[in-house]
């Protein structure tokens with residue numbers, strides 16, 4: 001029998017974060033009873049429908065915010081310290097980071113997502129902060145390619161913003177917070193990721209997908225009404241662990257950055273980018289063929305995503321599903337970011353309308369399938385994994401949820 005994720009309601013998540021806050025910070029340093037959190041904020045993970053590994057190349061993506069969230073119960077401090085308690089895997093991890101000790105690559109562990117976001121937002125003059133007590137609980141699976149790190153950054157960003165300004169950020173302020181979250185991840189934690197995840201988590205809207213154009217910075221909320229066509233989006237987390245702070249993601253991005261810096265523009269604006277990549281490769285230790293393969297993925301995935309946006313608006317889901325399939329094949333053969341577990345789930349889901357989602361090297365596969373096929377597809381993916389000795393996957397049916405917000 002396939003395993004399914006359990007997801008808490010907003011109310012349950014807010015209660016859990018509140019409880020963790022009170023249990024952790026029940027007394028201040030002098031032993032006196034400390035006040036309750038001022039509020040609880042949340043931000044979702046995301047699933048990307050198409051447009052993979054092109055956010056750092058002037059491409060485009062169509063993600064949506066998940067109904068799985070990270071919630072943070074927060075209270076301001078006045079001594080410049082960020083005290084954090086985070087519930088993870090049945091235990092609670094704690095950290096205390098003085099804001100004055102946040103700088104590139106410090107702290108580079110999980111607390112860097114939290115302290116780094118506040119540091120970057122303060123540095124960008126988006127908000128002021130003299131310290132926070134923070135309790136974190138999350139339903140976003142970690143290491144599944146569903147952006148648990150962006151959910152964490154963005155929940156902290158909206159909380160710190162509202163605590164300083166007295167209201168939630170509007171879209172213009174959200175765009176600034178996206179940049180702060182990216183900076184935290186790139187500079188403090190040291191993961192060289194693009195802006196897909198943070199845009200999805202901060203701009204998501206219930207019932208809507210997002211069209212993100214990284215060449216112009218445009219964020220468009222577009223309809224994603226698959227229910228009226230009796231379709232659902234099934235996520236299969238392969239439970240093969242993935243991390244983006246290791247060298248694999250950076251090596252893919254390194255080649256793209258190399259080509260872009262030689263051209264002085266993004267891949268999207270380079271005429272004959274694949275040929276151009278070969279000339280750039282001559283100055284590196286990698287082969288021209290490798291550079292061309294990587295750049296070909298970026299060029300074709302960008303074209304696919306632009307087509308996908310049009311066919312989605314026309315509700316042509318058959319073409320959309322074909323594009324999803326082609327995207328996986330390109331990520332497998334040209335960009336080489338899939339794993340045997342991801343390919344197994346892709347094959348077992350019937351390929352059409354399926355693809356890996358997120359950074360790859362582990363994580364999840366999505367399948368846009370008929371509502372009535374959910375159980376059979378999950379079963380097929382699970383059986384294929386078992387036959388090859390892979391971990392049992394975990395499943396969830398994904399629907400577009402609300403972006404970063406206040407819960408309580």
Ligand code: GLA
Pocket residue numbers: 051052053054055056147193194195196197244358359360
């Ligand atoms: C990760 C990164 C994103 C993006 C995707 C691949 O999720 O955080 O910026 O590059 O991988 O599309």
